[in-house]
Amino acid sequence: MSLLKIEDLYASIGDEKILNGLSLEINAGETHAIMGPNGSGKSTLSYVLSGREDYDVTKGSVLLDKKELLDIEADERSKLGLFLAFQYPIELPGVTGMTFLRTIINSSRIAKNLPELEGIELVKLIRKKAAELEISQDMLKRFVNVGFSGGEKKRFEILQMALLDPKIAVLDETDSGLDVDALRIVGKGVTNLKSKDRGMLVITHYQRLLDHIIPDFVHIMVKGKIIQSGGPDLAKLVEKEGYKSFLNGN
Numbered sequence: 001m002s003l004l005k006i007e008d009l010y011a012s013i014g015d016e017k018i019l020n021g022l023s024l025e026i027n028a029g030e031t032h033a034i035m036g037p038n039g040s041g042k043s044t045l046s047y048v049l050s051g052r053e054d055y056d057v058t059k060g061s062v063l064l065d066k067k068e069l070l071d072i073e074a075d076e077r078s079k080l081g082l083f084l085a086f087q088y089p090i091e092l093p094g095v096t097g098m099t100f101l102r103t104i105i106n107s108s109r110i111a112k113n114l115p116e117l118e119g120i121e122l123v124k125l126i127r128k129k130a131a132e133l134e135i136s137q138d139m140l141k142r143f144v145n146v147g148f149s150g151g152e153k154k155r156f157e158i159l160q161m162a163l164l165d166p167k168i169a170v171l172d173e174t175d176s177g178l179d180v181d182a183l184r185i186v187g188k189g190v191t192n193l194k195s196k197d198r199g200m201l202v203i204t205h206y207q208r209l210l211d212h213i214i215p216d217f218v219h220i221m222v223k224g225k226i227i228q229s230g231g232p233d234l235a236k237l238v239e240k241e242g243y244k245s246f247l248n249g250n
């Protein structure tokens with residue numbers, strides 16, 4: 001079943017054309033990876049999916065569960081089950097991790113017509129998932145992402161994803177800044193979240209993350225569109241040879 005269908009998507013900022021006819025379909029249960037040179041538009045794709053306003057979408061469509069995402073506001077998109085872990089997670093001074101997580105869990109439950117969780121039940125759930133990602137109780141008392149190390153920010157993103165149970169998760173460079181142990185923890189955390197009902201899109205520069213999160217499909221993005229798709233071996237080819245052979249003629 002098709003969960004996310006991106007078709008012929010064009011997006012720009014001012015005169016700068018960044019996405020140039022990108023198409024990609026993710027079915028339930030599938031994990032896709034996007035690799036591509038710096039500046040090819042990978043993060044732009046995640047921002048456009050999230051509904052960030054500074055991008056002009058000039059053409060194309062994005063269906064999530066057959067609903068057109070481009071017509072609806074950012075918060076509605078997340079209620080439909082879209083989750084994005086950004087390359088540069090934002091800081092929320094004044095909002096503790098625990099408060100933030102409690103709020104997002106219950107707003108997503110309301111959107112799914114599930115009863116809200118209360119007090120101790122909610123705290124227990126958060127603590128359990130946090131422990132699986134080796135996030136300490138002390139970290140949950142701190143303001144979201146304020147002063148977090150790069151690796152801590154990435155783990156906190158995966159914790160949000162684990163608690164929100166999204167239909168489609170887009171992870172932009174979740175491996176950047178992770179030490180080898182954190183990479184294993186995050187890789188395991190994401191792999192545990194694979195499910196027959198969920199689709200995942202993992203944006204990465206390096207094969208090493210894909211040793212932990214084994215993708216079904218790998219796509220190469222150059223200048224705002226996908227120029228080649230294949231299986232996990234495609235990531236190994238990129239690791240070995242770089243993008244030279246993909247760039248000829250593009």
Ligand SMILES: Nc1ncnc2c1ncn2[C@@H]1O[C@H](COP(=O)(O)OP(=O)(O)OP(=O)(O)O)[C@@H](O)[C@H]1O
Nearest residue numbers: 013016018036037038039040041042043044045087
């Ligand atoms: N606000 C902006 N104004 C002008 N150009 C922008 C803006 N945002 C993005 N771009 C340009 O769009 C292009 C794509 O950027 P994007 O961040 O999507 O690339 P990326 O594939 O994620 O790169 P990386 O691998 O380095 O993360 C870049 O050339 C970038 O400079």
Ligand SMILES: [Mg+2]
Nearest residue numbers: 042043044087
């Ligand atoms: Mg990027």
